[in-house]
Structures are given as structure tokens and as C-alpha cells.
Amino acid sequence: MNFFLLSLIKAVVVAFVLLTTLAYLQWVERKVIAHIQVRPGPYRVGPHGLLQPLADVIKLITKEDLIPPYTSKFLYLLAPFIAVTMALISISVIPFGGPIRIFGDNTWMQLTDLNIGVLFVLAISSVGVYGIALAGWASNNKYSLLGGLRSSAQMISYELPLSLAVAAPLLLLNTLSLRTIVERQSGYYLGFIPHWSIFQMPMPQIFSFVIFLIAAFAETNRIPFDLPEAENELVAGYHTEYSSMKFAAFFMAEYSNMVTVCAMTTTLFLGGWLPLWPAAAGSEFLPTLIFLFAGAIALYHGLNPVRRRDAYTFPAVAVVFFVLALIFLVPMLRGALLPLFWFAAKTGGLLFVFIWIRGTLPRFRYDQLMAFAWKFMFPVAVVNLLVTALLVALFS
Amino acid sequence: MNVILFLIFAAIAVVCGVNVVVQTHPISSAISLIGVMGSLAVLFLLLGAEFLAAVQVIVYAGAVMVLFVFVIMLLNAGVEIRQGRALLAQVLGIPLLFAFLGLMAYFTRSMFPSGRDVRFGEFHYGSAADIGRALFTQYLLPFEVISVLILIAILGAVVLAQKELD
Numbered sequence: 001m002n003f004f005l006l007s008l009i010k011a012v013v014v015a016f017v018l019l020t021t022l023a024y025l026q027w028v029e030r031k032v033i034a035h036i037q038v039r040p041g042p043y044r045v046g047p048h049g050l051l052q053p054l055a056d057v058i059k060l061i062t063k064e065d066l067i068p069p070y071t072s073k074f075l076y077l078l079a080p081f082i083a084v085t086m087a088l089i090s091i092s093v094i095p096f097g098g099p100i101r102i103f104g105d106n107t108w109m110q111l112t113d114l115n116i117g118v119l120f121v122l123a124i125s126s127v128g129v130y131g132i133a134l135a136g137w138a139s140n141n142k143y144s145l146l147g148g149l150r151s152s153a154q155m156i157s158y159e160l161p162l163s164l165a166v167a168a169p170l171l172l173l174n175t176l177s178l179r180t181i182v183e184r185q186s187g188y189y190l191g192f193i194p195h196w197s198i199f200q201m202p203m204p205q206i207f208s209f210v211i212f213l214i215a216a217f218a219e220t221n222r223i224p225f226d227l228p229e230a231e232n233e234l235v236a237g238y239h240t241e242y243s244s245m246k247f248a249a250f251f252m253a254e255y256s257n258m259v260t261v262c263a264m265t266t267t268l269f270l271g272g273w274l275p276l277w278p279a280a281a282g283s284e285f286l287p288t289l290i291f292l293f294a295g296a297i298a299l300y301h302g303l304n305p306v307r308r309r310d311a312y313t314f315p316a317v318a319v320v321f322f323v324l325a326l327i328f329l330v331p332m333l334r335g336a337l338l339p340l341f342w343f344a345a346k347t348g349g350l351l352f353v354f355i356w357i358r359g360t361l362p363r364f365r366y367d368q369l370m371a372f373a374w375k376f377m378f379p380v381a382v383v384n385l386l387v388t389a390l391l392v393a394l395f396s
Numbered sequence: 397m398n399v400i401l402f403l404i405f406a407a408i409a410v411v412c413g414v415n416v417v418v419q420t421h422p423i424s425s426a427i428s429l430i431g432v433m434g435s436l437a438v439l440f441l442l443l444g445a446e447f448l449a450a451v452q453v454i455v456y457a458g459a460v461m462v463l464f465v466f467v468i469m470l471l472n473a474g475v476e477i478r479q480g481r482a483l484l485a486q487v488l489g490i491p492l493l494f495a496f497l498g499l500m501a502y503f504t505r506s507m508f509p510s511g512r513d514v515r516f517g518e519f520h521y522g523s524a525a526d527i528g529r530a531l532f533t534q535y536l537l538p539f540e541v542i543s544v545l546i547l548i549a550i551l552g553a554v555v556l557a558q559k560e561l562d
Binding site for chain 2: 114159
């Protein structure tokens with residue numbers, strides 16, 4: 001099979017998985033927020049609201065697509081396009097796993113590996129600001145304009161600590177290619193502490209990790225930094241004047257940025273697809289155990305049904321879990337599934353933190369946000385970078 | 397393939413560059429300038445200077461131009477009105493433009509003889525490691541001097557801005 005066809009297949013698979021994840025991430029977010037606020041969340045469309053994303057997509061496609069008068073039409077249409085394109089592109093350099101064999105061809109579980117991968121992601125994310133800034137300006141609406149202004153100021157300010165926080169682990173790992181970054185984090189201290197950037201000697205990158213995560217919240221316009229779309233003061237911020245699929249494009253861009261940022265954090269700090277403890281100590285059986293446990297719980301509830309239909313639905317769910325547990329034991333699929341499991345688990349955990357914080361923290365005031373970026377985050381990031389550089393120069 | 401891509405992006409860069417001057421609205425000019433930066437980055441990439449390409453996008457398209465757009469939005473600058481052009485500019489503008497282009501072509505031809513044409517894929521020193529090594533060994537002094545110069549410029553801007561506030 002030639003290179004072109006293989007790349008095409010990988011691109012289609014990655015795009016399909018990413019778009020499905022984006023649709024269901026919104027369902028997960030609504031469910032988690034709902035449970036934090038002690039209410040059930042979406043429940044009507046499908047079992048536990050599982051078909052809600054589909055219903056939302058149908059709703060957004062069939063809504064009237066309105067272009068308000070007195071806008072600059074070209075920029076108004078260009079803005080959501082830029083936002084969603086720049087948000088989706090970054091996934092192409094993220095490595096999901098090690099080398100695999102498909103139909104006799106060796107390939108990597110990654111679309112492409114650039115030797116400037118980290119810089120590529122930073123460049124794409126810095127261009128993504130235009131989507132929001134132009135949307136705010138082109139809408140010819142004071143709330144949109146304020147949202148766009150806030151967003152561009154916020155993103156410029158937080159890009160500095162973000163880049164400095166990225167630079168520190170790069171000093172340890174000494175490469176810009178994302179695949180090599182993950183490979184250099186393999187191995188264990190004392191047989192059980194992984195060589196991930198956040199644990200790696202001579203300077204564990206815990207501070208960089210925290211700074212990166214905080215700046216990432218600001219870069220993706222999430223609570224507590226979601227001032228560009230603060231609804232109590234700005235209606236909906238930069239996308240006030242957008243309807244139908246153009247509104248959906250901004251929504252998709254926001255969730256896609258979240259996925260990208262979490263995948264980047266996983267790759268840079270948490271060892272990408274590498275397991276938490278060595279395979280010799282049984283890390284390869286963890287997914288099987290998790291699915292077996294989940295299946296056992298479902299089976300228990302099926303045997304002691306609270307409602308009448310539980311006697312049929314829970315055993316069915318249990319069978320699905322047991323099949324998944326067995327799939328992780330098949331030697332042929334294992335090589336591909338285990339890295340995917342670890343990558344998805346870490347990225348998913350970080351995504352959960354994003355949602356959790358949205359359900360927990362209030363919003364900053366705008367001056368607090370700027371003061372926090374320039375007077376706290378930036379100096380801490382600089383000191384962290386200098387200390388890391390010193391220790392790396394002394395000990396390696 | 398490389399030559400075709402080069403021609404496409406060179407054409408985009410030139411068209412966007414002309415558009416910066418032709419457009420009457422500052423935002424449209426700024427967007428065109430971003431187009432120039434982006435296509436320049438692709439040209440760098442084609443020539444093998446991958447680090448420079450990434451930095452071009454991060455610094456110019458991603459930071460400097462965002463500030464430009466930010467300021468234009470903040471001041472809410474409107475459409476510029478075209479002033480009536482002077483008679484001299486109307487009569488001599490286009491001939492002078494061609495004369496200038498001719499001079500440029502002549503000097504480029506004479507300074508870089510035809511044996512030293514640019515070839516795609518010949519340059520292999522564009523990676524981050526190569527640039528870093530060059531900056532911190534061969535060009536260390538100019539590099540540090542420039543950083544001090546930029547610091548002075550920042551301090552000067554702060555002092556000037558504070559005078560206005562008082």
C-alpha cells in the first residue's frame with residue numbers, strides 16, 4: 001500500500017474520531033456540570049441523553065442562517081472559518097501511539113511528525129486568535145467588539161507564559177519533534193517512577209505543568225478566564241451576531257482547542273502514550289481490569305434491578321464491557337490499543353479537569369486577569385525557565 | 397512541485413503586498429499584511445528554513461499583527477478618504493515605478509551572477525539546533541547587542557508614554 005493511501009486513511013480516521021469526540025465532549029460537559037450542580041442534565045433524547053449531540057447538530061443545521069446588515073461581509077464569513085480551521089489543524093502533529101503494522105506496512109499512530117512540531121502547534125494557535133478578533137470586529141456590535149478586544153488582549157498576554165512553560169521541558173528533552181518528545185520520556189527511575197517531564201531529573205517540570213495548564217485555560221477562553229464571552233456583561237461576546245452553523249463553528253473551535261491543549265499537555269508533560277508504570281509490573285492489564293470491573297458492576301445492578309427495565313439493559317451493558325476487556329487481551333490488537341488507551345486516559349483526565357473547574361470556579365474580573373498574567377504568571381515562568389536551564393547545564 | 401508552490405505563494409505574497417497599499421480600510425490592510433507574512437513563511441519552508449518559517453508565523457503573524465489589529469479595533473479607525481493626488485504623482489508615478497523595478501532587476505542581476513541561482517532542497521542548516529548554535533557562537537555579540545537595543549526601545553516607549561499621561 002503506498003504512502004499516499006495510508007496517509008489518507010489515517011487522516012480520515014483521525015478526523016472522524018476527533019469530530020465525534022467534539023460532539024460528545026459537549027454531552028460529557030453538560031452531564032458533569034449537571035452532576036456537580038445536583039441535577040440530571042440532558043435526559044430526553046436517547047438513553048441518558050446520549051443522542052443529544054445529534055439532536056443539537058440537526059437543530060444548528062436547520063436554523064435560519066442570518067447575516068446581519070451593516071457588517072463587513074467578507075470578514076464576517078471568514079472569521080468562523082479561520083477559527084475552526086486553526087483549531088482542527090493542530091491534531092495532525094499529535095502522536096497517539098508508537099509504531100504499528102497495517103496490512104504489512106509499518107507506520108506510526110500519528111498523522112505526520114514535523115521536526116518543528118511544538119513550534120507548529122504554537123504558530124497555529126497564535127493565528128487562531130484572528131478568528132475571534134475578526135468575528136468581534138466584523139459583527140458591527142459593541143458587545144461583539146468588546147469580546148473580540150478582550151480575547152485578543154488575553155491571548156497575547158497568556159501566550160508568553162504558555163510559550164515559556166513549553167520551553168522548560170524542551171530544555172530537558174532537547175527536541176522539537178512531538179514523537180521524539182514522547183520517546184525521550186520513556187523509562188523508569190527505581191523501576192516505578194516514570195521519566196515523564198513532570199518527574200524527570202534534574203528539574204521535575206511540575207511548575208511548568210501548572211503554568212501551562214493555567215495559561216491553557218486562558219488560551220481556550222474557559223472559565224475562570226472566559227471574559228470574551230462573559231454573558232452577564234457582553235451577551236455572548238464575540239459570537240453574539242452569529243447564528244446556525246457559523247455559531248456552531250465557534251463552538252466546535254472552542255472544544256477542539258480544548259482537546260488540542262490537553263493532548264499537548266499529555267505529550268509534553270505526561271509522557272504521551274507511555275504507561276504510568278512498567279509493563280513488567282502489569283500495566284498492560286489495567287484496561288482489561290477496568291473494563292472487567294465496570295462490567296461486574298453493571299452485571300450486579302442487572303441482577304438486582306431497581307426498575308423493571310434494568311434487568312435487560314444492565315446485562316447488555318455488562319456484555320459490552322466484557323467484550324471490550326477481552327479485546328484488550330488480543331495480542332494482535334494490543335500493540336495499537338494500549339498506547340491509545342494511555343493517551344486517551346491522560347487526555348480525557350485533563351479534559352475532565354477543564355470541565356470540573358468550569359463547575360467550580362467563578363469568573364475573574366478583567367483587571368485581575370491581566371494583573372495575574374503579567375505580575376504573577378510571567379515572572380514565575382521566567383524564573384522556572386532559568387532554574388531549569390541552570391540545572392540542565394550543571395547536571396547533564 | 398517546489399517551483400509550482402513557490403510561484404503560487406510568491407504570487408500570493410505580491411498580491412497581498414499590493415493589497416496592503418490599495419485597501420482603504422486599515423483592517424483590510426492589516427489582513428493583507430498577515431497574508432504576506434503567511435506566504436513568506438511558506439517560502440521559507442520551501443527553501444528549507446523551517447525554524448525561520450515557524451518563527452515568522454509565531455512572531456509576525458501571531459503577535460505583531462495581532463497587536464496591530466488590536467489597536468485598529470481599539471481606536472475604531474474608519475475608512476480612509478482618498479485625497480486628490482498631486483499632478484506630479486499622477487503623471488510620473490507609473491513611469492517612475494517601472495524605472496525603479498528596472499533598477500532593482502539590474503542590480504540583482506549584476507550582484508548575484510546567474511551561476512548562483514537558488515535551488516530548492518540545497519540548504520540544510522535551517523533547523524532550530526543549527527540556528528541556535530549560530531546565534532550563540534558566531535553571532536553572539538550582534539545577538540546580544542540587538543537584545544539590549546530592543547530593551548532600550550521598550551524603556552524609551554514607556555518613558556514617552558508616561559510623559560503624555562502626566
